[in-house]
Amino acid sequence: MIKPSKINYKKSSRQLILSYQEGNYELSAEFLRVHSPSAEVRGHGTQEEILQIEKQNVEITNIESIGNYALKFTFDDDHDSGLYTWEYLKELCLNQDTYWADYLRKLKQSGNERKPKAFFKSK
DSSP states (O other): OOOOOOEEEETTEEEEEETTTEEEEEEEEHHHHOOSSHHHHHHTTTTTOOOOOOOOOOOEEEEEETTEEEEEEEEEEEEOOOOOOOOHHHHHHHHHHHHHHHHHHHHTTTOOOOOOOOOOOOO
């Protein structure tokens, strides 16, 4: 089993930190959301993937352990389906750069883009 020895979510930076024997990996809430293993994202068959857009400000509001094999995330956009198995989380860690570049390419091809985070200054 490829279970991380430690799991920590940094709400301020929206980063999930997974610790393994060989080191730590950081996965953003946005990355996890757009790569959700749910049917809502992956579709119900091959080549039916549904491109997730405007998820750059998404936050994880809850992390639930599912048995001894997966995590379930609840995001603040009400998405809470899909189980992230230990194997899938490790795959995301190891392939993060490739998967992210592929996601950005798909966004561009669809005519969408990541919008910068909105920052508001108080008066």
